[in-house]
Amino acid sequence: MSAGQPGFWDVQDRLRELSAQGDPLEKLARTVDFELFRAELTATLGPRDRSKGGRPAFDPVLKFRMLVLQALHGLSLAQTEYLVADRLSWMRFCRLGPGEAVPDANTLWDFREALIATGALERLFTRLDEAITAAGYLPMAGQIVDATLVSAPRQRNNDEEKARIRAGEKAAAIWPDKPAKARQKDTDARWTVKFSKAKPGPDGKPQIDIAIPAYGYKSHISIDRRHGVIRRARTTDAAAHDGARLREGLIDPNNTASEVWADTAYRSAQNEQYLQGIGRVSRIHRRKPAGRPMAKHFARGNATKSAVRAHVEHPFAYQKGVMGLVIRTIGLARAHAAITLANMGYNMKRWCWLDRQRATA
Template identity: 70%
Template sequence: MTGQGGFWDFEDRLRELSAEGDPLERLSATVDFEQFRPVLAKALRRGDPRKGGRPPFDAVLKFKMLVLQALHGLSLQQTSDLVRDRLSWMRFCGLGPGDGVPDANTLWDFREALIGARALDALFMRLEQAISAAGYLPMSGQIVDATLVAAPRQRNREDEKAAIKQGRSAQEIWPDQPAKAAQKDVDARWTVKFSKAKPAVEGTPQPPDIAIPDFGYKAHIAIDRRHGVIRRRLVSDAAAHDGARLREGLIDPDNTASGVWADTAYRSQANEDFLREAGKVSHIHVKKPKGKPMSDRTARANARKSAIRAKVEHPFAMLKGPMRLFIRTIGIKRAMAAITLAAMAYNMKRWVWLDGRTASA
């Protein structure tokens, strides 16, 4: 049996959570979410107060809920439910037990407004500036890479696939089926990722590579070598070539060092010329000569580069592991929003970790 609740039970439970090291409390202490309010206010359309109705939920509250969604790979409905249910999430959002919580539709409309106003780029850059102002400048060069981000797989006929490749919209392909067209993602693409198979018995011949089909998008990121913060990000369909994205805004001109590390997918004469003109030094892996063995000198150089380049796998492991990044929406604009919010959530966690390391040094 349970007794009558005490007047201070709520505060006592929050104190217990704080004593155990609530990660969201540390996140709130590190990141001043009020700094995003001017960008959010500019992006949101103001309703006519003469029409009456309930006042809208606070923009910073809704933005914090989108951060929670990105941190845990949730749907909007799951996010709303958990903010109602968890005391630590409630405190992070600045809510009390009797306060209203935005529902999934409210969060959807809020995110759509941010996408329509192109505010997510400004929010991302505002966070990056705050991290730099805290002393974590982009330093020691930058590392570029990409990873596949899955989306719900589409099942289309051959003629429909051909129309999609021609760049036709869903409304043009299914003009008589508006409900079906609304659920068709014509921006995502199929691609094949090859994975090396291991011999069943040591000493036996190497089996052929395993072809793994994937559908969705690619997240292209550039992190600074010193602090591992995501400084630049792009989104493309899954079939897009990694190397061409290097010249589309991935290089951070503010990095204090000139080195750029990347794997062989980025090795091309166009990229080498681009980096040279930008005043950067290429440390991109050298490809193995076709039909010839790689020289020992090149192999050793690639190994040295790999030791540095491997740092970029950490954000990918976080994004696709604990943060469970997955595209739940339709279209590349919404995919870009999901990946941008995930990159911001990762940078916030990284900032908390960097502060913790500095404090313990």
């Protein structure tokens, strides 16, 4: 351990070392120009009343960069504040120096609430998609639709409270004499059961499928087949049926090809009619007939479709694995904000990867 006084260039030398080792955040900052979000962020916050005094407000782009860092690493706001102040690479990504003030968790909370209240996150998502398209990564070769469960803190309610929640009552009406408790109750999330296919037993016969209860929300996305970028997204409670969401804005009209891939949950007469009506070709899996084996040509068709449809699992695996996506907040609006930021974070990382592939091609 050195006992001498820190040198004037020590920080710059350390940053150069991080760059030489391939700082991923430096690469991300080179790919994504965060200034393209400034106009929307400034319009969302509106002009500040300087007559009230106080210290100057933090730059909205700085706060948005911190929300992106939070989404990329599955952190709480307090953890994000600490790590931006602690790590040189995160300071550089946020355009901060070692002695500059860092927005605290409460400031980030207020900023995110403003984005939610004004619906700005959807516009920011669209602005990012436009930038990716302008970089040469057009939505093409068809699109793939799927959904995944995103866990939220589980609630402990009695049968009467559960019935009132299912009836659509809000927490303030269910616990009127306990406002503190009501603030901690999520009446938007739902329980559901996910069935996992069991492996064949020792005798080779299939075992009973495993039913796994889950609580939280669902992230519905549509990616383009060519580049794997999330182009359309929607958030619902965990009990919402996947198939009905297909007709609620998940189809990207800008995709240059007409094919739409999805699993059997999206197979219905209404969806087939809807896709035909908007000029899309269904590549949705066919269901196995009840009590009868599936025809061989249908089984072969499903296998061919699966080779394409499987690509939609990559965003979900990356978000839940590397990014650690979970819901830490209460309510559908905040869950949608967390998932939207995760989708934007994934698209930014995907953009970096696409640029690397282009450079080595």
